[in-house]
Amino acid sequence: MTTIAVGTPAGKASTVKSAFSRETSVSISIDADPTVIWALLTNAADYPRWNSTVISIEGRIAMGEMIRLKSALDPKRIFKLKVKELETGKKLVWGDAMGQRVYTLIKNPGGGVTFSMREKIGGPLFPLFAKMIPPFDDSFDQFAADLKEEAETMNSKK
Amino acid sequence: MTIETFNQEFESNLGALRSYLLRITASVRDAEDLAQDTYIRAAGKLDGFRGESSLRTWIFTIASNLAKDNLRVRKRWTENITDITRAAALSDQQFFQEAMQIRMISPQGQYEAREHIAFCFTCISKSLPLEQQLCIFLKEVYEFRVAEIATILGATEAMVKYYLHAGRSKMIGIFDGRCALINKEGVCHQCSELNGIFNPQQNTQEELMKIDLVREAEKGGKEHLFDLRMQILREIDPFTSKAAELQLHHLEHNRQVMEKYSQEEAG
Numbered sequence: 001m002t003t004i005a006v007g008t009p010a011g012k013a014s015t016v017k018s019a020f021s022r023e024t025s026v027s028i029s030i031d032a033d034p035t036v037i038w039a040l041l042t043n044a045a046d047y048p049r050w051n052s053t054v055i056s057i058e059g060r061i062a063m064g065e066m067i068r069l070k071s072a073l074d075p076k077r078i079f080k081l082k083v084k085e086l087e088t089g090k091k092l093v094w095g096d097a098m099g100q101r102v103y104t105l106i107k108n109p110g111g112g113v114t115f116s117m118r119e120k121i122g123g124p125l126f127p128l129f130a131k132m133i134p135p136f137d138d139s140f141d142q143f144a145a146d147l148k149e150e151a152e153t154m155n156s157k158k
Numbered sequence: 159m160t161i162e163t164f165n166q167e168f169e170s171n172l173g174a175l176r177s178y179l180l181r182i183t184a185s186v187r188d189a190e191d192l193a194q195d196t197y198i199r200a201a202g203k204l205d206g207f208r209g210e211s212s213l214r215t216w217i218f219t220i221a222s223n224l225a226k227d228n229l230r231v232r233k234r235w236t237e238n239i240t241d242i243t244r245a246a247a248l249s250d251q252q253f254f255q256e257a258m259q260i261r262m263i264s265p266q267g268q269y270e271a272r273e274h275i276a277f278c279f280t281c282i283s284k285s286l287p288l289e290q291q292l293c294i295f296l297k298e299v300y301e302f303r304v305a306e307i308a309t310i311l312g313a314t315e316a317m318v319k320y321y322l323h324a325g326r327s328k329m330i331g332i333f334d335g336r337c338a339l340i341n342k343e344g345v346c347h348q349c350s351e352l353n354g355i356f357n358p359q360q361n362t363q364e365e366l367m368k369i370d371l372v373r374e375a376e377k378g379g380k381e382h383l384f385d386l387r388m389q390i391l392r393e394i395d396p397f398t399s400k401a402a403e404l405q406l407h408h409l410e411h412n413r414q415v416m417e418k419y420s421q422e423e424a425g
Binding site for chain 2: 032033035036039040043045046049153154155
């Protein structure tokens with residue numbers, strides 16, 4: 001089941017916090033071919049070209065594979081993440097022991113696609129680390145905006 | 159379509175087909191084999207050709223499918239291929255001896271920087287994902303339309319546009335960072351270096367300034383400079399140009415070096 005943040009402006013992230021977890025989500029409508037959006041989301045080496053929130057992703061974004069992600073949010077760290085779910089053209093999940101990020105694509109009835117992204121981090125040790133983990137909202141806004149711009153650019157190409 | 163008409167049409171497209179196959183495989187032998195296999199496959203399926211696309215598109219479709227099968231099992235090259243192969247060439251006396259011999263005696267042994275620019279693009283394009291590399295050549299060099307490329311590669315037009323956009327952006331970034339012809343800070347001066355070796359009597363800077371890409375470099379415009387680079391490729395047939403033998407010798411050297419490098423990297 002896909003959860004889309006209700007009452008949040010399109011392309012604007014929202015965060016729900018609890019004592020042991022934090023979940024940030026964003027949704028945006030993109031006027032582009034879903035296969036292109038999927039290609040952008042699953043081509044690891046291409047991310048830094050269009051996505052200003054990602055410095056690099058090493059590895060293959062394929063089911064069961066490990067990837068090494070360097071985020072602009074915390075450039076000194078390398079996140080070692082496992083691709084946990086992959087439903088071509090629809091859903092992609094990667095994560096580690098602390099949390100996971102879920103990407104979903106849903107075709108809009110009138111054309112285009114609703115892209116959603118959410119990340120939940122949490123667990124028993126979460127309260128100890130909570131203050132060290134920066135807020136994701138701005139980064140999520142930017143990720144969604146970059147994806148929309150890059151995918152829609154393709155529509156204007158001849 | 160009769161086999162005679164097909165043969166005529168195939169022959170008129172053979173030059174472009176062979177150069178396309180050479181540029182995507184970087185191997186004379188593979189290009190020749192694939193061109194021959196394309197003819198055999200196409201002639202054998204001639205009854206199935208319904209004319210839904212042009213014969214040229216159909217031939218390139220068969221060739222691209224054969225090439226994809228050939229290339230999928232091989233590792234892609236790296237962006238710094240010219241650094242790796244330069245280092246290997248400098249420690250290989252035989253390479254330069256053979257090259258000098260070709261330069262001196264072959265009617266296709268001239269050295270021109272333009273030819274090297276085209277050769278260099280062929281090498282670096284092999285660092286792109288395969289689909290992006292094929293799209294770039296089909297669109298920018300062999301001038302197929304997006305719809306035709308979609309047919310050739312069995313992809314949607316949207317995906318072809320993505321491959322083209324991503325591939326172009328990537329190649330523009332690589333050349334902008336590396337090529338001293340368009341960026342004074344660029345780390346690669348190989349075309350000038352080789353001109354000094356093969357044409358020692360020439361003023362290299364004067365020769366380079368004869369090339370639009372170099373003359374226009376100061377004005378900037380990365381997209382425009384990329385288009386000028388593509389124009390050079392369109393104007394050169396790597397099998398028949400006056401530098402063909404010298405460049406093909408160099409290409410074979412680079413292919414062997416990169417295959418060895420890929421094997422070593424794989425452990």
